[in-house]
Amino acid sequence: MVVKSQIKFIKSLQQKKYRILNGMFVVEGVKMVNELLQTTLKLQSLYTTTPELLPSKGFDYQIISEKELQKISSLKSPNKTLAIFHIPDPVPLNFTDWILVLDGVKDPGNLGTIIRLCDWFGIKHLACSTDTVDCFNPKVLQATMGSIARVNTVYTDLEVLIEKLDVPVIGAFMEGESVYKLNWPSRGMLILGNEAHGISKKLELMLHKKVSIPQYGKASAESLNVATATAILLNELRRN
Structure with a gap:
């Protein structure tokens, strides 16, 4: 009972x-x-x-x-x-491979799907801004389908994190170099931003490069869902 x-x-x-x-x-x-x-x-x-x-x-x-x-x-x-x-103790981020970084992602379903995508594409470490939704939120956990245990998710001050590291930092934007033409380095940080506002202005100034997913035809959609964009970007990152 x-x-x-x-x-x-x-x-x-x-x-x-x-x-x-x-x-x-x-x-x-x-x-x-x-x-x-x-x-x-x-x-x-x-x-x-x-x-x-x-x-x-x-x-x-x-x-x-x-x-x-x-x-x-x-x-x-x-x-x-x-x-x-x-809740497991946090593990230090490892920069020998790519790190995915989320800046202010609010939707639990998006975060859960992104954690699952990290698991699928072998991204072992995910860095989140402190205002990103909690990865142990019940709706996030449901969307991860168990991947929460295989992706090290760390909440941190992203400006401090980027400042102290010497690795390429690439941000996803509506305007930038096409993901299909980008020559991806062997390691670095890939940043995706908030569903409505994208990457913050302060982080934008710290980027080494902007990457975009080209829009084809005369589609009226303003942007891609952040989880969908993550899937496309990680696929191209790994393919290269």
């Missing part, structure tokens, strides 16, 4: 301030929970209505009813399993 104190604690982790305070986050759904159970993330608590769906490796878990799962879930249709993991 899930007691009131457990319900209150689990529900509190839907908010960033309580995730930071307790150093924990919630993951929901059989597939994602099972995937994260196989990683180095430290498990705090595991709740399930259907224990036979858990991995064969032994984990301590609490069997609960569908009604109890509904009480602790943030989803309209909870999927049999909910787990609480400890």
Whole structure:
């Protein structure tokens, strides 16, 4: 049985301030929970209505009813399993390869998709401005589909980060050198900006080069979704 104190604690982790305070986050759904159970993330608590769906490796878990799962879930249709993991300690950024940098990305779905894209294209480190949405936000986690455990996501002052490093810094803009013509260096930082305003003026002044995705025909779209743009840019970066 899930007691009131457990319900209150689990529900509190839907908010960033309580995730930071307790150093924990919630993951929901059989597939994602099972995937994260196989990683180095430290498990705090595991709740399930259907224990036979858990991995064969032994984990301590609490069997609960569908009604109890509904009480602790943030989803309209909870999927049999909910787990609480400890937020891992941050790992220093490694600049021997490319680093993806996000400046003020606000939409949880966009960040989650971008983390998944980093995983797909082998980008191990993601640097985010302090005003970028929290990567342990439940909606972000759902969109990552488990990639959160394989991409080191660090929140930092981007101006300070860029100032102290001697690597190429390329920013994505509507106007810039075509991504299909750019000669990508072997390492560096690729920056994408806020969904509405793009890269901040201060960071723009620190760039070594601007890259753009050409628009074809007479399309009326003003810009590409930031996650879609990330997919195109990372594909070209790796292809080159």
